[in-house]
Amino acid sequence: MADAVEGLRPMRADARNNRDRLLAAAREVFVEKGATAPLDEIARRAGTGIATLYRRFPDRQSLMRAVVMDALLQTADEARAAAEESDPFAGLVRYMHRVLDLRTAAVIPALMDQISLEDEQMIQARTAGTQPLQDMIDAAHRAGSLRRDVTFGDIGLLIVRMSRPIPGPFPREVNDSLGHRHLDIVVNGLRPDAAHRAKIGGPALSLGDLQEMSHAETRKRG
Amino acid sequence: MADAVEGLRPMRADARNNRDRLLAAAREVFVEKGATAPLDEIARRAGTGIATLYRRFPDRQSLMRAVVMDALLQTADEARAAAEESDPFAGLVRYMHRVLDLRTAAVIPALMDQISLEDEQMIQARTAGTQPLQDMIDAAHRAGSLRRDVTFGDIGLLIVRMSRPIPGPFPREVNDSLGHRHLDIVVNGLRPDAAHRAKIGGPALSLGDLQEMSHAETRKRG
């Protein structure tokens, strides 16, 4: 959760712990319900009282800002690490799967038009992530392992699409597993040729599986 | 909007027109804001008063049901039409792009766990769409034009992923265009080999474009 403490003196251990839980819960809830999700659900999921949330983040704005900053920093870490790989396409793929797990690519767009990304701190956090990613893309283009007509925006937004949970009857673990599986398919489509065709991971879903799930959901409610 | 009139005697022209506008607006709003979107926004976007909405659809449930039924029927029409094509993979691609335009694949999952899909009428509407799609997939598998490990669930859920608008600073037309572009990439990934590689359509987005857009959005609010 990075160590972005705001105060000057070190926080007490329990306070720090609660802050981290709140940020993690907020990321999940914002991803699932959008930027207007009720704050008390975030507190509940973090296992704290609502007052603890308000104490740490005086208003919604400040919570959203912290969530985005946290997400940007984690994403930047992954980008830097992935850029170390010798094969740039492999680095790209690793980056995409990791970011999918972090859900940073789902939460950032969800909050993006609610907060300003223009101050110094934000710009720096953004650049820290975008630069290594752009470098990997350029390198993959040069190496001929990435389709020339695939751009930075495509990579970024495809991760967003794979990251957002599909609403409906899917349990969270199924949703996650499908995200990676579909990312595998996308990755395949990013290749300029068939030479590197990879296996698509995770369990596949048949028509029957889908129907069974939606039926189970109906029964649960009924 | 199909001609699913519920009453026994034919509706008056203005009433019928308003009903159609409401259904179309509801589809858009539910896609953008989810199943709990305020109903008066739907009325506003349809250009009718809120009372007209309540008159036609006594409660949220009944509106959601009508939206889903409408979407299922339109989807089934597309599936049947696409299944006519001689090349099953081409049919699949056409189907996916058309469904993307209709936004049916975005609205159905959004409402899916709010309404029952189990009554006779719903089951029939569902089957009408799933059967031709399953047939196309099977035919493409036999023809060797679709990866063997890609299933019904993959196709359906990938359309859902491409259909949902990306939240953030993207104008609607950009969002739509990117949906088709990314679907092109996905389609490429569905191929078993490079023989049929297609061009990826629509304008690409660079890192600079993305930054400019989010900046413009910030300014608009600021």
Place this chain on the structure above:
DNA sequence: ATTATCTGGAGAAATTTTCTCCGGACCTGT
């Protein structure tokens, strides 16, 4: 052990959303 710091939940206040009522407008028949 002491003390400064942190916690949780109850509940008042504010905001948002739902849903009804009815005067008046608008189609459709003749």
Place this chain on the structure above:
DNA sequence: ACAGGTCCGGAGAAAATTTCTCCAGATAAT
């Protein structure tokens, strides 16, 4: 063109949801 029934829109009361504060008690650090 007119009569008759059908349909419309918006105001606003009622209900539901969400925000945000207060403070007695619990907890961590020295």
